[in-house]
Amino acid sequence: MKYTIVEEKKFSNLEEFLNSNRDHFETFAKLMKENADTVRKWINDGDLYKYTESDVEEIQRILDELYEETINLVDYDERSETIKVLRIKPEQTPVKKRFPTCPHCKKHINHLINEQEVIVGWKFYPDGTYSSSEILTTTDNLNVWTCPHCGNVVAETEEDALKILNP
Structure with missing residues (x-):
């Protein structure tokens, strides 16, 4: 799948990150209220503020x-003590398929077993997509499929x- 890089930036502190998104002012104001503790922390700590894992998650x-x-991909770079933000947009909307789960x-589960023989499974493609595959082996006398x-x-x-x- 092809992607277009929409934005790639580095921020030295949370204030800088929040300021870069001021054009979304209503959302920004709402987020500032919701994140009052975090905002207070960078105001109190000033330039000495160090990122934590919770900041990256926030x-x-x-x-x-x-x-x-x-x-949106957010990663902390310890060497430069900055957070790198990478926003990418798929050129086509990916089809989201969920793997089935054993009840x-x-x-x-990505395959079922019939008396130790794989009967049905998934076919994986280089672009990361997958689909149900044809029956890989067949037996007439066996009639139950089990979870691997x-x-x-x-x-x-x-x-x-x-x-x-x-x-």
Whole structure:
């Protein structure tokens, strides 16, 4: 999938980050009220303010609220003591598929097992997408498909197994 870099910036403190988003004034004012403790902290600490992991998470949350249409990546650079913000926008909207989960152990399943033989699974593509694959092996006399994690029966027919793996 191709992406366009929308914005790439570095901020030396939280105040600088918040000021860079003043054009979204209503949201900015609301966020300032919601984040009064954080704002007080950088006012009190001034230039001596050091980032913490919660600051990175807070900036991530603020960005996600301001820019829903982009993927917002926030990372702390210890060497320069700055936070790097990278906003990218997919050129096409990715199709979000969720992996099915086992009803017993609740773990993600990407294939089912039929008497130790993989019957159905996922086909992965280089661009990161995936789809339900064809039946990899077939046996006529076996009729239950089990979870690879817990071993419990998940489907009793080939049709049910395909439905589970391709919700």
